[in-house]
Amino acid sequence: MNFKSRIIIGCLLGACTLQVSAEKTYKYRINLRDKAETAYSVGSPQAYLSERALERRERQGLKVDETDLPVCRTYIDAIIGKGASVVTKSKWNNTVVVEVVDTTLIEQIARLPFVTKIKKVWTSPDSIPARNPERRKEVTNKFSKTDNYYGQAYRQIAVHRGDSLHAAGFKGEGMQIAVIDAGFYNADEMKFFKKMHLLGIRDFVNPQSDIYAENYHGMKVLSCLAANQPDVLVGTAPEASYWLLRSEDDDTEQPVEEDYWAAALEFADSVGVDVVNTSLGYYEFDDKTCNYRYRDLDGHYSLMSHSASMAADKGLVVVCSAGNSGRGTGKKLTPPGDAENVITVGAMDKNLVNADFSSVGNTADGRVKPDVMAVGVSSAVAGNDGTVSRANGTSFASPTFCGLVACFWQACPWLTAKEVIEAVRRSADRADAPDNIYGYGVSNIWKAYQTELKKRK
Template identity: 45%
Template sequence: MSRFLSIIFLCCLPAWLWAGENYRFRVYLKDKGDGGYRVEEPEAYLSKQAIERRTKNNIAVTTADFPISRSYINMLSETGVKPVVESKWFSTVVVESADSTVVGQLQQLSIVDSVKWIWKGNLKVPAEETGEERFVSTDKPQDREYGYAEKQIRMLNGIKLHEAGFQGEGMRVAVIDAGFMNADRISAFDSLRLLGTYNIVFPGKSVFVGDDHGTKVLSCLAADIPGVMVGTAPKASYLLLKSEDSDSEYPIEEDYWTAAVEYADSAGVDVISSSLGYFSFDADELSYDQSALDGKTAMISRAASLAADRGILVFCSAGNEGNGDWEKITFPSDAAGIFTVGAIDEDKKKSSFSSVGFTADSRVKPDAVALGTGSCVIGPNGNIRYANGTSFATPILAGMGVCLWQSLPWLNNREVIRLMNRSSNRYKHPNKEFGYGIPDFYKAYKKERKNGLRSK
């Protein structure tokens, strides 16, 4: 793989070795300094696929695509802090220290614009498992090709798109989640086309331990056991990224997620599917209010939009706050230029937990809905489960979006979003619960294929 994979997170240090409670601060830099990279030579940092995506979409490589100068990172370190993770797009570096008064020293540096407290605690590293146990499904195969997952794919008219020959071949998909427990040992993923993995929270540690949320999400996309479960994009290639610290909820989650998105961009993915969302944090004073749901306020939402600006098709879950006091969509699902997914049940009624729109600036969100009540997933033991959440509606729909884009390669990411919206059953009358409704992916394919071929 290209050089960027070996250098993109050189600033990540083993913070889990520290004892006691520590603080993490987001340091906003005035600029990024000169890291030695040139827009005329993007291949020195970006992967071949990332450059090709930009070229295809007439997107210029800029200095925003390159990392922060190592000299700047060293200047921060000289104050006694430990760099944790950085954002090339926002010119920020998260640093850690057991001494909260270090903020004063940081603010005196000529390269620093401001400093914000975003986390305190002590990270708990998930135990590594060394067992060789294989997890083979014991579920009884059904007569139907898609097995227990058939209804969630049929609801989107996705089976016909698969039968037309589009199951995600050649498409590169990043899944950003909390962890993919046992996904490396589950038979349903034996055919998984794995591009790579990266643990943003614990650099150097496996993504296959600690949390199984991403395992279930991944199964909706990539499972391939005929008669038991077939995902919506079983032939796509996948990059698995862990960005969630499951033990606490602080704004640093936005920095982890942003770093994951930047990593995925540099790796050259076409699509991102993320079933993570935030609004409330363990420290109340750091939480958001609903006026921030404008796509421009939260760091994580701005990062999602920047990914879209670089030609990536981004799918995000709307959130599961429909029954709660918050009720609304969560961040980054308010971002402009991305596709936000809500949840419905098999009767095509809104799942009670599914977060609702609109955004604070009155844009339609969610964009569309898919089955999120009683979704078929594969758990960490390799067997079928049924789960509830926009977390699962999102990859179910995202996988079909992958296949649709595969079938219509002349479209860009924003055109694919418009096509999915236009093919949905409430397109003319969107609302805050369903957005534009349930997409019909085969209908979208047929209509656009005819138009595309006619224009050639």
Template identity: 40%
Template sequence: MAKNNWLIICLLLIGVWSAESAWAQRPGLYLLRFRDKTGTPFRTDQPERFLSARAISRRQRQGIAITERDLPVNPAYVRGLQQAGANVVYTSRWLNAALVEVATTRLAPLLALPYVAGLETNRVLNNVRIGAEAGTQQTTSKFGQTDAIPAYGPAAAQLTALGVDQMHAQGFRGEGMLVAILDAGFLKADKVPFLQSLFTDKRIISTYDFADREADVYDDDSHGLNVLSIMAADVPNQLYGPAYKASYVLLRTEVAASENPVEEAYWLLGAEYADSTGADVINSSLGYTTFDNPADNHTVADLTGTKTLVSRAATWAAETGMVVVNSAGNEGGSIWNYIAAPADSPAILSIGAIDQAGALARFSSIGPTADGRIKPDLVALGVSTVLGVPNGAITRGNGTSFSSPLVAGLATGFWQAFPRLTASQVRDLLRQSGSQADRPDNQFGYGIPSFTKAAQIMTGQLAFSVYPNPFTSADRLQIQWQEVSNNTPVDIRLTDLSGRVLTQQRFGPGQSLSLSSHPLNLQAGLYLLTLSAGNQQRTIRVLKQ
């Protein structure tokens, strides 16, 4: 009897060992970081080899330099990984990394390569394998849910609260702007009537599905469709988006049926893709707190904007000159309660949700961040928000997923109205336009933004301004001169008090006006900054500290 029991135990152990061995042999996704970009054939003075003309122009307008972080990874390193047996799925410029598919047992030789610095995280990024197709049924995604009851006509409430009606009345509907949406799928977006004009006008510029590794984004989750409809629908008397004349890049970075760390890597890759197309604005109604494998979970202490991969990616995206808008999260009142990554990034606008009475939605995540910063930044309607669904109907939904695209659409039209602004200035002005900008808190942030108020600030207080002033050698002077047409070139001249010209530059139509003080090697003291455009001229004293 004991002998038989021992045999059974042995067979069970063999079965466990066989299962574990089989699991180790299964390909998993890992993010390998490279040590450097030494030997890369790409150069910062030849950005046209890896960035679109629109992406380069966006940086030039804002005085943002192409840096080593923008360079693609070294192709020789990629070939080395492939020769060592890895399937290189994607590479990341900003992280200087490769997302590889490889069995756990074959990971060690890759880590031993001299140019591999290590893993972004020591665990496999896709603990649960999801099939290539998630199905065509409407599903609920983590930051929003759609109700079955259709609505007719009340979309005006979510627009007028933000002054979008005034924005549209002045002719700013997103024309010429490019918006990237990172989401879980855009089910039937190419079929529904409320988005027909996007396709008729050929304003869907590009699509990509990072999870399924294909261009088709119209066969998965409906959450991205909901978001896109809020921004871009065009249905008289039912639903208009704030930026319904903008162009769009649709990117699937989220797998709604699971929650794995690889989705943060997909978000990074999606943001890099958006950057390379020249997108002006990113909307992301996504966020990450806990995962299918609890070992991968974030903690509230991670919300510093610098710890999670997705938050670092959001900051990098903003630093390329894009306005990044992200939902705050739907964890309000839960055990987590706080915002989710990447809403903790200091460089982006994180959006909470309110109802039509202006009260904070009970589910809207709150701040502060782990390092004490105010979040969310702003709020918009996220309760009974009017939106479209895959069967072509106009209905309602709840979630910060649906307040975020409203603000992203507002940012798009506002930037169209004031194209000389930098992305950081757009963010700051929208915060300043908030309904409680003088008393921000960690529930509403700076409050409900307003196109009208932001425009008043621009045409009034900031009709002509230079900041920072005083400035240091590390600063870039940002200049606003709204009295001058955007079609007029501007000459900038910096002199000392004796009239000696220290630098003189011409800025073409549409370029942001900025001046770097670092190469001038200025001594501390007063200087005169003169701007000329046609027969108009402005001079202001600036102080070098």
């Protein structure tokens, strides 16, 4: 993940008691051979994709293919028949994640003729911090107004000429954005989000949890996009519609979180989302043998990166954070920042100087990364108490730019997802000579719009 999750949640909950796990359980990712026994067909996609998702693909000339077919129910039933319980699944990767107490069941599952590979991706922790039952009492919603419509967020929007795009009437209306993150602490109580058009919420880690009681990272990320309190804090896509999706398990750092994320991305596709922001990334785990190396950053080695690399072919634009490893020994991108056909965003300050913590490229196979830069130093975000706060990280550069991508696509609806990504790159100030620190540079989203309009005429 792009932030020290266990430290953060510990500070947040302080004296809260711990919930102790009663029995050790394990989760395994099972790769399946094929979809030969599926009950679905490519010719009848209405059974597993929404009308909006199909319209988005048709508009871009994209066909439904076998990767879109749900995982075979007969295979799932056979796995369940061995005594395992299904946690999540991915149709794009043709995988199933199961949970077991008795690990000998995995040996039996491995012998099933349609199973090609099995990997342990989670071991239950000894204890889980309790969530804060008094969280709502923290929210004061007290803030002072400025003399600028965007409030303290003005500069982080203006560096991309996003204010010009907004002034032309493009603030995200009609666009759907999914925010895949760690939790949206107290977002349900904040004035910043009262005008937000919320389409729905979904927790892929624990469907029974309250995403507004989980980690606050997603709430701060969301504020960069959806805050809509004029003269105080306004985000980059204040009129867009939002899905809030939780995929990060803040209690541990284990590979299963990539499976949750893949499921969240596929859900976003299925309901017809246009743009996805994710300010999550994985390169180090509790089990160090699972850590990624630079040679793994090829856009496909990580399950998360492989899924992200497929998104544009489904008609979605994924915007993700580059990672905060710039001060470390590795310095390189955090998956899925290495994915193909996504917009990977590095962090800079308001004077357009790169942040020393921002991860650098290029990918292991030589592609330019990051793609672009956005403000991620002292970013204006919502605080836990509903006031304006400041935060550092590529986690906040990504959503700031993501909202502008959604507004740009609203202004140029004839573009495909890949054309949007390319237009964003071309509009940046280093497009003629990209490097591994700034990528293509700082995008001028107004210039991108003007350029596409001229091409259209």
